[in-house]
Structure formats: C-alpha cells, structure tokens
Amino acid sequence: MEDFFETHQLLRTLGKGRLGTVKLYKSSADPATDLTSYKAVKVIKRNDVKNSSMASRIFNEKKALAVVSPNPYTLSLGGTSKDEEHLYFIMSPILAGPIHKHFRAEVNGRFAYTRARFYCMNVISALLFMHGKGFVHRDVKASNVLLNESGYAVLADFGYAKNICEAEDGSRGEAKPTFTFCGTLHCMAPEVLQRKGHGFKADWWSLGIFVYEMMTGRPPWGYGVGGVEREQLERDIVSGEVAFEDGIFEGVGRSGRAFIEKLLVREEEGRMGSLEEFQGETFFETGEWKEKEGGGEGGEGGASFIEIGGEPPEFNREIGDLDVLEDLSGVAGGSEAFGNAFDGF
Structure with missing residues (x-):
C-alpha cells in the first residue's frame, strides 16, 4: 500500500463500521472529474481483530466481494493489501449515501411506491447474483444499501457474508444451513433469531423488512432499542402481525403489500426467493428485468446478471459525499494479533 499512499490523496472519511473505517482517496495524477481516480479504502x-472468528469474517468478506464485484448493484472490489498494522480493502466508492438517509429526508419520511420498487429490484439483482455464487449476505438493511452517483442502489457491507455451498475440498456443493447468530435484529429472519439454521431465504425476509421500511419510513416492529423494546421485537419477529396502513398500501400500494407478505413468511419453505417468482409479481409488472451472462469467480453454476431497465429516480444530491467530486478543498496533504492469520490476504 505504500505506493498507493504515495500516489493518492486522502480526501475524507466516508464512514466507520463495526470493524474498520472507510476512507476516500483520489489519484493525484487524474482530474477530479474522472470517477475512476477515486477509491474507497x-x-x-x-x-482490533480480537479472535479467530473475527479473522474468519474478514476473509469471508474478501471472498464475497471478489465474487459479487461483476454485479453493478454491489460494491466492486479492486484489491486487498496489508502491512504490519493494517488490512486494506480497495473498492470503487459509492458516494450518494445510504438509502435510509434519503427516505428520511423526504417530506413524508418515506419513498413513493415507484421509487421503493426500483431500489428493491436493484437489491434483488445483487442478492440473486450473490446467492448464485453460493454466498448469503445476512445483513440486508437500509443502512447497508447505498446510492451511487447515477442513482442506482448498491448492496454493501459483506462482513457477515458466508459461502454456504463450499464443500470441504473447496468445490461447490449443495447449500447447507448455517447457524451463526448474526445480522441486525430488526431485519433478522425468524430462523436466524431462533438459531434453527438458515440459508439464502434469510436474505429474502430481510428484503421484505427493507421494502416495508422504504415505503413507510420505519420497520414493521421498530428497531428494538433498549431491553424491553428488544424483547418485544424478538417476540414480534417470531409471531407478530405486520400492520399495513391504508394510506400507503391502498391503490397501487396493494401490490407492494402482497409482495412484502410473501417475503415475511415465517416458514422458509413458503417464502419467495427466485427470479421467476419476482418476475410474476404485480409489484414489478412495469419493471424491466434483463438477464445477462454472469462473470467473476465462483466456479460452475455461476449466477446470471440481472440488469434493471428504466431510468433511476431523481434523488437528493446533497446527501452523502457527492460534493467531493466538485469541491476538493478538504484534501489532506502494530503488531499482528494472530501471527500468520492473514497470510494470503
């Protein structure tokens, strides 16, 4: 990374997550108007990597990013690097901010039906591609879906991603349930919460929560902040009813309700989760799905790339970090925890 830091300028910090900080850099040799000159690191x-479980998560994140990068609705990994004190993921930056900041900035604190539908289709494309490569995301939520400079939704944060189709010899096998309790509670599928074992269908439950939140401005059972609220949220995930306000889910919104209800099915077997099912939904009857050949790593049986047609909705360009493309006035001029744990990173 020494060469990278010599040829790139630090512009700003984009965000801080559970494990790591994302910073925006620009190539010193390229003009500010060239988007390819910007990198999110x-x-x-x-x-900060305290145990082998955290180290494993970092490797899983790297593997997931490597296989999903050909899809335009996911983060694109340019490479990884390391030195004695740090690990680095080098990615294409997504600068228009997370989805939740956009719907909360709307007059009613929520998106119109057509806008929510468009972003939902973007995320469906990302998840179908990811699942086709054997990976489950396990943390689909509004703050992990970002808008890019063109107005498309991009699925981010693969810290909980896991390949559930990898056989012991490294080849691709059948999907096997995984039992790790992980993700964000208000978007967590019942089978994850109850530790019954989960797979790809857990992501589709989370998508249902995400779509509901875009259309109403809040998740169906709250965020579970505080002990009492958390306990109630856990009960609601397992057995609570979803309230659909007439003012939002009447008229054209009825198809949105029907779609959400098919995602928030507590038994995995009855929960939708295939391209054919999505294409048959009234919610998407005017949507454009264009299937293209997939790419990247992942072995045989790789996923097709689903391109979403139509123009992206207009969005508030003052949210996020798009200003950096026009104003560069903010340019600013350890020890290993597990020995060889990151060999091959």
Missing part, C-alpha cells in the same frame, strides 16, 4: 487495524 476500508482500513482495518490488526489489533
């Missing part, structure tokens, strides 16, 4: 301090 996720920096992880080795000393």
